[in-house]
Amino acid sequence: MGSLVKMKNITKKFPGVTALDNISFDIEPGEVHVLLGENGAGKSTLMKILSGVYRPTSGKITVNEKEYDYLTPKDSYENGISIIYQELSVINELSIMENIFVGKIPVKTIMGIRVIDYPTMRQKASEALLKVGLIRDMNVFVENISISEKQQLEIAKALVSNAEIIVMDEPTTSLTISETEHLFKIIKQLKSEGKGIVYISHKMKEIKEIGDRVTVLKDGTYVGTRKVDEVEIDELVTMMVGRTIHGTYHNKNISDFKNEPVILEVKNISKKDGKVKNVSFKTHKGEILGFAGLVGSGRTELMDTIFGSGPKSYGEVFLNGRKLDIKNPYNSIKYGLAMVTENRRETGFMDNFDIKQNISVISNLKKSKAGGTIGLLDDKGEVEKAQIQVKDLRVKCTSIHQNITELSGGNQQKVILGKWMGVGTEFIIFDEPTKGIDVGSKSEIYELMRRLAEDGKGVIVVSSELPELLSVCDTICVFKDGKIIDTFDIKNVTEEKIVSASTGESGKVKEVN
Amino acid sequence: MESESKKLRRGSLKEVSFREMWQKYGTVGILAVLVIALAILKPASIFSATSISQILTQSSVNILLAVGEFFAILIAGIDLSVGSIAALTGMLTAKLMVGGVPPLTAIFLGILIGAALGFVNGFLVNKTGLHPFIITLGTQAIYRGITLITSGARSVFGFPISFTKGISSSIFGVPVPVIIAISVAVILTFFTKKTVAGRNIYAIGGNKDAAWYSGINVKLHTMMVFIISGICAGIAGIVLIGRVGAAEPGAATGFETYAIAAAIIGGTSFFGGKGKVFGVVIGGLIIGIINYGMTALTVPSSYQQIVMGGLIILSVTLDRFIATKK
Ligand SMILES: Nc1ncnc2c1ncn2[C@@H]1O[C@H](COP(=O)(O)OP(=O)(O)OP(=O)(O)O)[C@@H](O)[C@H]1O
Numbered sequence: 139m140g141s142l143v144k145m146k147n148i149t150k151k152f153p154g155v156t157a158l159d160n161i162s163f164d165i166e167p168g169e170v171h172v173l174l175g176e177n178g179a180g181k182s183t184l185m186k187i188l189s190g191v192y193r194p195t196s197g198k199i200t201v202n203e204k205e206y207d208y209l210t211p212k213d214s215y216e217n218g219i220s221i222i223y224q225e226l227s228v229i230n231e232l233s234i235m236e237n238i239f240v241g242k243i244p245v246k247t248i249m250g251i252r253v254i255d256y257p258t259m260r261q262k263a264s265e266a267l268l269k270v271g272l273i274r275d276m277n278v279f280v281e282n283i284s285i286s287e288k289q290q291l292e293i294a295k296a297l298v299s300n301a302e303i304i305v306m307d308e309p310t311t312s313l314t315i316s317e318t319e320h321l322f323k324i325i326k327q328l329k330s331e332g333k334g335i336v337y338i339s340h341k342m343k344e345i346k347e348i349g350d351r352v353t354v355l356k357d358g359t360y361v362g363t364r365k366v367d368e369v370e371i372d373e374l375v376t377m378m379v380g381r382t383i384h385g386t387y388h389n390k391n392i393s394d395f396k397n398e399p400v401i402l403e404v405k406n407i408s409k410k411d412g413k414v415k416n417v418s419f420k421t422h423k424g425e426i427l428g429f430a431g432l433v434g435s436g437r438t439e440l441m442d443t444i445f446g447s448g449p450k451s452y453g454e455v456f457l458n459g460r461k462l463d464i465k466n467p468y469n470s471i472k473y474g475l476a477m478v479t480e481n482r483r484e485t486g487f488m489d490n491f492d493i494k495q496n497i498s499v500i501s502n503l504k505k506s507k508a509g510g511t512i513g514l515l516d517d518k519g520e521v522e523k524a525q526i527q528v529k530d531l532r533v534k535c536t537s538i539h540q541n542i543t544e545l546s547g548g549n550q551q552k553v554i555l556g557k558w559m560g561v562g563t564e565f566i567i568f569d570e571p572t573k574g575i576d577v578g579s580k581s582e583i584y585e586l587m588r589r590l591a592e593d594g595k596g597v598i599v600v601s602s603e604l605p606e607l608l609s610v611c612d613t614i615c616v617f618k619d620g621k622i623i624d625t626f627d628i629k630n631v632t633e634e635k636i637v638s639a640s641t642g643e644s645g646k647v648k649e650v651n
Numbered sequence: 652m653e654s655e656s657k658k659l660r661r662g663s664l665k666e667v668s669f670r671e672m673w674q675k676y677g678t679v680g681i682l683a684v685l686v687i688a689l690a691i692l693k694p695a696s697i698f699s700a701t702s703i704s705q706i707l708t709q710s711s712v713n714i715l716l717a718v719g720e721f722f723a724i725l726i727a728g729i730d731l732s733v734g735s736i737a738a739l740t741g742m743l744t745a746k747l748m749v750g751g752v753p754p755l756t757a758i759f760l761g762i763l764i765g766a767a768l769g770f771v772n773g774f775l776v777n778k779t780g781l782h783p784f785i786i787t788l789g790t791q792a793i794y795r796g797i798t799l800i801t802s803g804a805r806s807v808f809g810f811p812i813s814f815t816k817g818i819s820s821s822i823f824g825v826p827v828p829v830i831i832a833i834s835v836a837v838i839l840t841f842f843t844k845k846t847v848a849g850r851n852i853y854a855i856g857g858n859k860d861a862a863w864y865s866g867i868n869v870k871l872h873t874m875m876v877f878i879i880s881g882i883c884a885g886i887a888g889i890v891l892i893g894r895v896g897a898a899e900p901g902a903a904t905g906f907e908t909y910a911i912a913a914a915i916i917g918g919t920s921f922f923g924g925k926g927k928v929f930g931v932v933i934g935g936l937i938i939g940i941i942n943y944g945m946t947a948l949t950v951p952s953s954y955q956q957i958v959m960g961g962l963i964i965l966s967v968t969l970d971r972f973i974a975t976k977k
Pocket residue numbers: 152153155156157175176177178179180181182183184224534535543544545546547548549574576659
């Protein structure tokens with residue numbers, strides 16, 4: 139059986155870094171080939187060479203029996219290669235349907251004139267959307283849909299072109315369990331149709347569930363390829379990081395925080411549009427509070443309301459006993475609040491800034507006056523601070539003056555975490571904090587959260603990854619329809635309990651797992 | 652996505668460093684080429700102290716307008732009203748002086764008027780949420796209308812000697828308009844490089860939503876941008892009446908085009924977030940030298956317009972071409 143694609147001896151150099159060093163990779167029909175590696179290992183770069191975004195410095199690509207030195211985006215498309223990029227590339231200003239057909243609008247000829255074929259467009263779009271389970275009016279503008287819906291839309295986009303090879307670069311970072319299950323069903327269907335799939339993910343469990351073969355990269359070099367059936371996760375992790383990691387991070391908190399002072403208290407918060415209904419909760423010193431819930435349950439809206447980034451709302455927020463008057467994020471940052479947002483490309487970083495400038499945004503604001511208008515920059519301080527964060531969080535970069543868009547996805551995420559560290563934060567909300575972060579760094583970030591909590595800072599974690607909540611939180615609130623419907627102590631909670639609480643149907647639990 | 656993927660597509664080390672060279676020194680290079688070309692075509696026109704100071708003086712009003720315009724473009728907006736602000740400020744300052752207000756007080760009030768007109772732009776942009784293009788297209792007409800009404804569509808002249816003398820004099824051989832333009836450019840360079848507010852404006856230009864989530868007050872800074880643009884235009888208007896010796900109701904008509912051109916030729920990204928005050932100054936000088944050179948070569952002014960328009964398109968295309976070079 140011949141491969142659908144063969145990439146041979148691919149090398150890719152960027153200024154100051156060799157992203158890929160002599161990598162060979164192939165995709166066979168009917169298989170899911172998992173690509174694994176730490177943040178910055180070169181996974182996305184290899185796939186961008188396949189989709190024509192980058193040209194390799196050297197190497198050959200063979201598709202459909204033709205050998206290429208490099209592919210253009212057009213070559214790639216015409217050879218049936220379709221890619222779901224790690225950074226969502228949907229366009230907010232277009233409708234769902236228009237997004238599906240960006241760059242490949244179907245046309246028909248009426249009396250010799252080529253016109254857009256709307257009926258075909260609608261039909262194909264609704265098929266693809268149904269397949270991925272995105273039940274929405276196709277004419278809705280994408281800026282109005284949630285990030286997980288955007289991710290589903292990306293998948294639909296890839297399906298509609300009937301590609302032979304589909305690359306999925308971390309497609310499930312914003313998806314919850316049931317949506318991920320849905321995706322896996324699609325993948326199995328595609329496999330049975332003989333299509334080849336490249337699957338990139340830092341969620342190790344998914345590899346066993348969906349993968350057939352797995353190739354591991356490390357620092358741009360090839361480590362090895364294994365059959366998924368014949369390899370243990372631990373061995374893969376060792377291949378990835380070059381050392382053994384014993385187990386995953388486990389919650390080590392034993393202190394009885396219930397008697398500790400309250401750090402943040404939220405009283406009767408509501409939003410006008412009803413997405414948040416009369417929510418109250420408290421966090422104690424030393425406690426990490428988690429929020430679970432399905433997509434669209436209102437968790438992000440609740441956090442936006444607390445942080446002041448959402449529209450005006452009702453209710454009260456107290457920090458260390460003091461009532462806060464928050465009208466916008468500036469107020470809350472001045473009070474010592476912080477929020478790592480769930481969508482790094484849209485609300486996380488400035489793409490015209492380098493690492494240092496992105497990291498110093500908050501500290502600059504904190505030391506300035508009059509709404510951030512009066513204050514001088516401290517170049518030396520900025521450099522020092524950036525260097526500390528880059529070192530602490532092990533950001534892989536050539537220097538702190540590198541533009542943030544040149545970093546790998548996971549490393550961008552680390553920079554965003556870094557901008558909130560060491561700026562006198564009293565209370566921090568992490569909304570999907572480890573999105574795209576590799577296994578090794580994940581446990582380091584969990585330890586960082588624990589240290590923050592032990593230092594007396596308030597910590598909230600919102601996550602669609604239940605293992606994450608279970609390993610880092612002390613208390614887990616389940617959010618549904620704008621309300622906290624259940625609160626669990628870590629000692630007596632399981633994934634099943636959370637799932638059944640968040641769907642509200644205990645019968646569904648089995649099906650989901 | 653298409654343009655982004657093109658942008659991402661990078662070649663070897665050598666090409667990248669060429670691109671970096673272009674981004675750093677491209678505009679200065681164009682200026683140098685123009686100077687050399689003029690020197691070859693008409694040596695007498697450029698190798699003299701008077702001609703150099705003439706080029707600089709002629710460029711100073713445009714540079715003043717352009718460095719203000721720069722900020723509006725930096726937040727991915729635009730200010731089409733700068734020419735009208737210059738005219739209205741100039742007219743009101745002239746009226747004050749003719750009415751007996753001492754020149755220094757009148758200048759101070761003039762600058763405040765420029766700031767106030769910028770404030771109105773910023774206020775309308777923030778309140779309506781409309782693109783600055785729409786708002787300033789409107790205020791461009793409104794401010795011009797007010798200029799015509801307050802002047803009765805007639806020129807105002809007869810300024811105190813101290814004012815006209817002051818503007819047309821030189822300090823250590825450098826004409827006062829040039830000193831004013833340089834001072835404003837230096838202050839704004841400091842502002843962009845060393846202050847938190849300056850950095851915040853770049854942040855807004857790069858990613859407005861991320862800036863908001865990072866605590867940056869987008870409306871406050873948008874307001875600041877239009878006030879800066881208004882002040883610069885106001886100063887330009889005052890320099891202009893000093894140089895001409897009269898305030899004309901139709902003064903500075905169409906000057907926003909040159910200001911925008913200077914900013915863009917000077918490397919400011921139309922999508923926001925990228926550019927430098929220094930580059931804009933060079934952009935202003937490039938326009939100045941083209942105008943001067945063509946006059947020296949006795950090219951009719953209508954042809955000068957065509958050359959200017961062509962240059963704008965060319966410089967941006969060239970920039971794009973080099974940025975996306977495979
Ligand atoms: N446009 C670019 N310019 C310079 N360096 C780049 C560019 N794109 C990627 N790199 C570098 O290439 C290396 C590999 O990056 P890549 O995005 O392929 O990593 P990745 O394996 O996908 O990581 P992650 O798991 O974090 O997504 C990194 O060191 C990154 O900084």
